[in-house]
Amino acid sequence: MAELAANVLITAGPTHEFLDDVRFLSNPSIGRMGMELAKAARAAGAAVTVVCGPTHLAPPPGVRWIPVVSARDMLVAAKERFEACDVFIASAAVSDYRPKERFDGKLKKGAKETTLKLVQNPDILKTLGKKRRDGQVIVGYSLEVKDPVKHGLKKLKAKHCDLMVVNTPGHFGEGSEHVWIINDRGIVAELPPSGKDAVALKVIELAAMLHAGASVPQLRGFDEA
Numbered sequence: 001m002a003e004l005a006a007n008v009l010i011t012a013g014p015t016h017e018f019l020d021d022v023r024f025l026s027n028p029s030i031g032r033m034g035m036e037l038a039k040a041a042r043a044a045g046a047a048v049t050v051v052c053g054p055t056h057l058a059p060p061p062g063v064r065w066i067p068v069v070s071a072r073d074m075l076v077a078a079k080e081r082f083e084a085c086d087v088f089i090a091s092a093a094v095s096d097y098r099p100k101e102r103f104d105g106k107l108k109k110g111a112k113e114t115t116l117k118l119v120q121n122p123d124i125l126k127t128l129g130k131k132r133r134d135g136q137v138i139v140g141y142s143l144e145v146k147d148p149v150k151h152g153l154k155k156l157k158a159k160h161c162d163l164m165v166v167n168t169p170g171h172f173g174e175g176s177e178h179v180w181i182i183n184d185r186g187i188v189a190e191l192p193p194s195g196k197d198a199v200a201l202k203v204i205e206l207a208a209m210l211h212a213g214a215s216v217p218q219l220r221g222f223d224e225a
Contacts, residue, residue: 017098129160
């Protein structure tokens with residue numbers, strides 16, 4: 001087990017973007033990945049804070065737990081704690097859009113067809129990545145359907161990350177999935193269909209190396225992927 005004497009901030013779970021008091025936009029995430037990251041970081045010696053969207057999962061022991069609902073809530077909570085963290089891991093499955101208007105009560109059924117207007121949510125990882133200070137380690141997650149490594153690299157650069165964990169929709173909920181961990185030079189780890197605990201251990205191992213000032217070894221360059 002890698003040692004990580006650091007303050008670790010993790011975002012986890014989904015966000016709920018409410019249309020009215022009983023309906024919302026979201027996704028199947030339950031925050032399991034964030035839970036496993038928190039447990040692995042805690043076991044490595046870190047002080048861990050998790051900002052988590054709605055979930056039925058119980059917080060891991062010894063972890064500071066900050067429950068939130070929407071993407072905007074998550075940004076506020078993470079932003080308040082970002083400067084003090086040494087390692088930031090953005091594993092949350094944040095809704096990209098929210099309804100433009102939230103209705104009070106329950107929106108009644110009317111016409112057979114209607115139009116729902118959406119507006120973009122803030123990009124939490126990109127927003128905080130721009131504010132990074134020297135010495136901070138930032139790890140992002142990229143959920144992709146097609147050309148996952150290629151698109152993961154674009155996100156890594158755009159969001160000022162040291163590492164990007166790239167997976168596919170099969171990784172939602174309780175499932176396991178093929179995962180790539182990349183930096184700006186290539187693939188540093190590739191895990192065949194694995195449980196989230198194994199992925200979390202590898203992420204924390206690599207984050208600990210970066211926090212200690214070490215370079216992570218390259219598995220292969222992008223031209224070999």
